[in-house]
Amino acid sequence: MLPRTPKPALWRFIKGSAKTLFVLEAVCFAASYGLYYRMNTDRDFRRYINEKYPYALEYYYKIGEIVGDIKARETDAKYWRSTAEGFKNE
Structure with missing residues (x-):
């Protein structure tokens, strides 16, 4: 039977990093x-x-326009506008 040799530290680091990256x-x-x-x-x-983050909503609308929901914006x-007018009238 062949003697078992320990795995190199670099291999263990790569394997652990890959697991961490997958979970992240x-x-x-x-x-x-x-x-x-x-x-x-x-x-x-x-x-x-x-x-708060208008650029994020802009990306959301752009993705929606690509997928097919053109009227969301x-x-x-x-x-x-209608809810803002409702608050002004009250």
Whole structure:
């Protein structure tokens, strides 16, 4: 039987780094999907994103236009204008 030799430290480092990278990538994917899902279903959250991070909402609209939802930007703007007018009238 051949004697067992320990694996080089570099190989263990690469293997551990690959596992860490895989887990980190999975967490980032889950977080980005959660953010996309919330932006896709909650108009008030999109308004919050528009106030705090307008560039992120711009990317959301661009992706939506590529995928096929062309009217999302206009629909949101129309809704936000109508709610703003409602607050002024009260």
